[in-house]
Amino acid sequence: xxxxxxxxxxxxxxxxxxxxxxxxxxxxxxxxxxxxxxxxxxxxxxxxxxxxxxxxxxxxxxxxxxxxxxxxxxxxxxxxxxxxxxxxxxxxxxxxxxxxxxxxxxxxxxxxxxxxxxxxxxxxxxxxxxxxxxxxxxxxxxxxxxxxxxxxxxxxxxxxxxxxxxxxxxxxxxxxxxxxxxxxxxxxxxxxxxxxxxxxxxxxxxxxxxxxxxxxxxxxxxxxxxxxxxxxxxxxxxxxxxxxxxxxxxxxxxxxxxxxxxxxxxxxxxxxxxxxxxxxxxxxxxxxxxxxxxxxxxxxx
Amino acid sequence: xxxxxxxxxxxxxxxxxxxxxxxxxxxxxxxxxxxxxxxxxxxxxxxxxxxxxxxxxxxxxxxxxxxxxxxxxxxxxxxxxxxxxxxxxxxxxxxxxxxxxxxxxxxxxxxxxxxxxxxxxxxxxxxxxxxxxxxxxxxxxxxxxxxxxxxxxxxxxxxxxxxxxxxxxxxxxxxxxxxxxxxxxxxxxxxxxxxxxxxxx
Numbered sequence: 433x434x435x436x437x438x439x440x441x442x443x444x445x446x447x448x449x450x451x452x453x454x455x456x457x458x459x460x461x462x463x464x465x466x467x468x469x470x471x472x473x474x475x476x477x478x479x480x481x482x483x484x485x486x487x488x489x490x491x492x493x494x495x496x497x498x499x500x501x502x503x504x505x506x507x508x509x510x511x512x513x514x515x516x517x518x519x520x521x522x523x524x525x526x527x528x529x530x531x532x533x534x535x536x537x538x539x540x541x542x543x544x545x546x547x548x549x550x551x552x553x554x555x556x557x558x559x560x561x562x563x564x565x566x567x568x569x570x571x572x573x574x575x576x577x578x579x580x581x582x583x584x585x586x587x588x589x590x591x592x593x594x595x596x597x598x599x600x601x602x603x604x605x606x607x608x609x610x611x612x613x614x615x616x617x618x619x620x621x622x623x624x625x626x627x628x629x630x631x632x633x634x635x636x637x638x639x640x641x642x643x644x645x646x647x648x649x650x651x652x653x654x655x656x657x658x659x660x661x662x663x664x665x666x667x668x669x670x671x672x673x674x675x676x677x678x679x680x681x682x683x684x685x686x687x688x689x690x691x692x693x694x695x696x697x698x699x700x701x702x703x704x705x706x707x708x709x710x711x712x713x714x715x716x717x718x719x720x721x722x723x724x725x726x727x728x729x730x731x732x733x
Numbered sequence: 734x735x736x737x738x739x740x741x742x743x744x745x746x747x748x749x750x751x752x753x754x755x756x757x758x759x760x761x762x763x764x765x766x767x768x769x770x771x772x773x774x775x776x777x778x779x780x781x782x783x784x785x786x787x788x789x790x791x792x793x794x795x796x797x798x799x800x801x802x803x804x805x806x807x808x809x810x811x812x813x814x815x816x817x818x819x820x821x822x823x824x825x826x827x828x829x830x831x832x833x834x835x836x837x838x839x840x841x842x843x844x845x846x847x848x849x850x851x852x853x854x855x856x857x858x859x860x861x862x863x864x865x866x867x868x869x870x871x872x873x874x875x876x877x878x879x880x881x882x883x884x885x886x887x888x889x890x891x892x893x894x895x896x897x898x899x900x901x902x903x904x905x906x907x908x909x910x911x912x913x914x915x916x917x918x919x920x921x922x923x924x925x926x927x928x929x930x931x932x933x934x
Binding site: 437438439440441442444445448449451452453454455456468471472474475476477510511512513530533534535536558559560691692695696702 | 745747750787791820834849850854856857860861862875876911914
C-alpha cells in the first residue's frame, strides 16, 4: 500500500488549503506572542508581518517583506498555517518566503509595490498565493497569474469597513451580472471579458458556476465582531483582520469574539454576545479623510 | 419507495461545501450541522450518517465546545451513526492528539493517536494516487496529520509510504486526506452504503 504518482504545488493543492480556511479568521500578527494569542482565540491562520497596516500608514516610508528571523519565529510559535506578505511584483521576496516554508504568500498592496506594471508569476511557485482585488476583473487577472485565493480589498489600517463593503459587493454584483449574461446572451461574454480585462476562459467559468474558481475572503478595516459578520453576510468565505485586533484595548477577547461572529455570522444572538464588553476598538480613520496617494486599495493593476 | 440518505456535515469551519457537493452528486441529501438541534431531536438522530470535514482542527474544536455541540456530537457518533472524518475530522475523532494547539481537545471516539501536520507544511501538500483497502483513490493531502498509534480493534485502511493515513473502527472511518477535493467518490460511497437508510432499502 504505497503511494504512486505524487504532485505538489498543483492548482488543486494550492486552492485546497484555502478551502480548509473557509469560515475562519486570519489575523495579522507582528510577534510570536501575538501569534499565540491569535491561535488561542481560534484563528485559522496568522499573517506574519513587521508592522500592522495602521502603523505602516502612521510611520510612512517603504514597507517591505518582514525579516526572515521574524517570519521563522512566528512559524515556530504556532501550529496553524502561517502567511506572510511580499510587495506586488517582488518575485525574490516571494522566493525567500517559499524558502522559509510559509504556507501562503500574500502579494499585498499594503506593502509598497516593487513593480507598477507586473504582478508575480505565481504559477512558478509551489507555495500558494493570495492576492487582493477591488473588482471581478482584477480578481480574474490575479487568478490567471496563479493566485489560489482572493481577498477583496478594503482600506487597510483604517478601521473603516466601508471600502471592504464596497469591494465585496462589487465582486458579487459583477459575478451575478456575468451569470445572467450567460443565460440570456452568451455570445456577449467575449465583450464582457474585454471589458473586465480578464481571460475569456475564466469569464466563462465564473458565468456558468456563479462564483469565483477560488476562495474569496475579505479584508481591510474590519474592527468588530459585527464587521466580520457583515462581511460573511455579504458572501465572503472568511475574513482577514489586520490592525483591528492588536490595535484594540483587549486583543485576546476581541480576537475570540471575531472568530465566534465569523462562524455564526447569521445568528444575531451570537454576534450580540460576542460584541459585549470588548473594551475599546481601534481608533479609526475615515477613508474619505485619506488623501488619494495614501489609499492602499488603489494599488494593484 | 425511494429512500434518500440524509448526511449531516459538520459546518462550523472548513471544507464543508466540497463534501456536500460530492454527497449530493451521489444522490444523498445533506444538512449542515451547526447546533445540537440540527443533529438530533427528542426521537433520536436527525441524520443517517455524518461527515466531519477538513479545516483547522483547533478552530473547529474550539467552536464545538463554545457552542455545546461537542458532547451531542460525541454521543451521536458513539451511538453508532456511521461517520467519515477527513483530515481535521480525523484529528477530532482521535483519542489522543499530538502536537496540539494549546488547550486543544478531541472527541475521543477512535482508539488512535494522531499527530497534526505530520506530513509537513503547505509546500509538502500533494495530490497522490493511494492504494487503500477500498481500492486505489486519487486524493489530496493538505498539511496532513498521520496516525502514529493504532489501538486494538482499529483496522488500517491506508498507508502513505510508512505512515498510517486511513483507519476504521466499527462505523467510524478516519482519513488524513481529502477525497472531496479531488472528487474521488470511493469513501463517500462506502459511507452512504453503511448508512441506515441504505441498509433498510
